[in-house]
Amino acid sequence: MELTEEKGVHQFSLLEGLSQLEKFVGNTPLYPLNRVFQKPGVKIYAKLEWQQFGSSVKTRAAYNIVKDAIFTGKLDRAKTLLDASSGNTGIAYASICSALGISVTLCIPANASIERIRNLKSLGAEVVLTSELESTDGAQNKAKEMYEANPEKYYYADQYGNDNNWKAHYETTGPEIVNQLEQENITHFVAGLGTSGTLRGVGEFLKEYDSEVHLVALQPDSALHAIEGWKDMETAMVPKIFDAKQPDYTLEVSTEQSFAMLKEIAEKEGLLIGPSGAANLAGAINLAKGIDQGVIVTVFPDSADKYSEVYEQLFK
Ligand SMILES: Cc1ncc(COP(=O)(O)O)c(C=O)c1O
Numbered sequence: 575m576e577l578t579e580e581k582g583v584h585q586f587s588l589l590e591g592l593s594q595l596e597k598f599v600g601n602t603p604l605y606p607l608n609r610v611f612q613k614p615g616v617k618i619y620a621k622l623e624w625q626q627f628g629s630s631v632k633t634r635a636a637y638n639i640v641k642d643a644i645f646t647g648k649l650d651r652a653k654t655l656l657d658a659s660s661g662n663t664g665i666a667y668a669s670i671c672s673a674l675g676i677s678v679t680l681c682i683p684a685n686a687s688i689e690r691i692r693n694l695k696s697l698g699a700e701v702v703l704t705s706e707l708e709s710t711d712g713a714q715n716k717a718k719e720m721y722e723a724n725p726e727k728y729y730y731a732d733q734y735g736n737d738n739n740w741k742a743h744y745e746t747t748g749p750e751i752v753n754q755l756e757q758e759n760i761t762h763f764v765a766g767l768g769t770s771g772t773l774r775g776v777g778e779f780l781k782e783y784d785s786e787v788h789l790v791a792l793q794p795d796s797a798l799h800a801i802e803g804w805k806d807m808e809t810a811m812v813p814k815i816f817d818a819k820q821p822d823y824t825l826e827v828s829t830e831q832s833f834a835m836l837k838e839i840a841e842k843e844g845l846l847i848g849p850s851g852a853a854n855l856a857g858a859i860n861l862a863k864g865i866d867q868g869v870i871v872t873v874f875p876d877s878a879d880k881y882s883e884v885y886e887q888l889f890k
Contacts, residue, residue, distance in 0.1 A: 584675030588644050588651070591674040598627035599637045600746040604754040604871070609842040610835075611859050615867045617758070618858050620851065621747065624877040628666035631747075631875040632659075635771050636666035638742035639731050640674070649729040654679050656721055656728040658704075658713035660768065660803055661690035662876055663733050668697035679728070681713040681720070687802070689880040711811045734769050735814035743775025751776065751871050752783055759784065761868040764858045766792040766827070766850050768803045770816040772873060777820055791821035792857040795828040800884075803850040803875060831856040836878075837888055846878035846885075 584591065602625050607618045623631035643649035654677040655667055664680040671678045678699040682690070685706035694701050702720070704712040714734060721730040733739050751760060763780055765773040770791075777789040794801055797809040807816065832853035839845050839852060851874030858872045878885055 584651075588674055588676075592641055592644065595627060595637065595670060595673060600626055600634050600750065602626055602750070604751065605843075605845075605874075607839075607843060607855065610838055610855070611862060613862060616862045616865060616870070617868070618855070618862055618870045618872070619755070620855065620858075620871070621751065621873045622845075623851075623873050623875050624847075624879070628669040629876065629879065630662040630666060631772060631873055632662040633666040633669070634742040634746055635733060635739040635769070636663050636731075637670055638738040638745075639733065639736050640667065640670050640676075642738045643729055643731065649676065651675055653677075653729045654700075654727055655731055656680075656717055657731040657733055658682070658710055658717040659733065660710050660713075661686045661694075661880065662803060663769075664699065664701075665690065665693050665697070667731065668694050668699040671699075672697045679720070681716040683709050683713055687880050687883060689882060693880070709810065710805070714811065733771070734811075737815060739769055739771035740775035740778070740815050743772050744779045745775075747772065747873070748776045748779025748783070751780075755869065755871075758869050760787055760871050761865075762788045762790055762858075762861060762870040764790040764792060764825075764854060764861060764870060764872040766794075766801065766804045766854055766857070767807060767816070768805055768850075769813045772875075774815060774817055774820060788822045789820060790857065790861060791824045792827050792854060793824055794853075795826040800829045801827070801832050801849050801853045802881075803848070804853065825857050825860060827853040827857045827860075833884065833888060835859075836884070840889075845874070847874045848876040848878060848881055849884060850875050 603622045656679045658681045681702045684703040704716045780787040797806045832849045835852035835856045854872040
């Protein structure tokens with residue numbers, strides 16, 4: 575394993591590079607949503623996940639995957655990290671690997687927003703566009719195929735099957751939530767499913783912390799949804815890390831509800847966020863309406879930055 579090799583401007587070892595980055599991963603604010611929703615006895619909070627290196631919730635998973643691969647000798651500067659992504663994990667890998675001096679190749683569906691593709695290319699990643707009709711399933715198949723054709727060249731990170739994805743949330747997001755709530759006790763954690771890493775990791779941590787905490791999975795109401803980052807588990811390839819028995823219950827959110835909530839959050843909370851965060855809040859509010867007492871926590875995975883098309887349509 576070569577951890578000290580120098581490459582261009584990266585005059586430091588990969589281990590030094592990792593430890594420099596670590597303090598900029600996670601540690602996001604927990605924001606009280608008390609304008610968009612008010613009900614005595616019930617509170618809703620969201621982690622503002624774009625406020626970290628790489629600008630989304632996926633930095634936690636990507637960093638942990640890269641860190642483990644370097645520590646176990648599977649990834650160094652002689653290899654190229656390869657994975658499939660709907661965008662955010664790709665941007666996180668590209669940010670981390672650009673800072674470490676590691677090459678990245680990403681398979682992403684051709685309908686990913688132009689900002690995502692531009693950001694990936696700006697960070698030096700090689701982008702392989704796959705059929706938009708096959709969504710991230712097609713991207714995953716392409717990444718597997720490329721790895722099998724050239725296993726010496728690539729480290730295949732496989733975020734959908736890599737336990738270091740959900741463990742990142744077990745080790746960071748879950749403990750941060752409990753610490754940030756201080757005197758309050760969380761009663762529900764709500765999250766939409768992409769790879770399912772967020773729900774699985776935070777959920778496992780919270781259940782160990784307090785077995786009474788309810789875990790609520792969110793799903794799109796149709797396979798043809800526009801909530802970027804979410805997978806419809808009934809019709810898509812189910813990620814290997816998804817534990818179908820884990821959620822206490824599952825609620826549906828439509829694209830229309832998500833987009834209406836995007837507007838409301840902008841107008842009432844002053845936050846410009848991505849559609850999956852708005853869908854998480856729509857699900858949390860739905861849940862909140864049906865309980866008398868509770869502290870509900872969710873995540874806002876990313877900001878409005880990569881969704882200019884959605885915002886132009888909503889605020890024209
Ligand atoms: C914008 C966005 N929201 C939600 C998710 C889902 O998160 P997870 O993969 O942890 O289930 C993702 C995952 O890529 C995402 O990019």
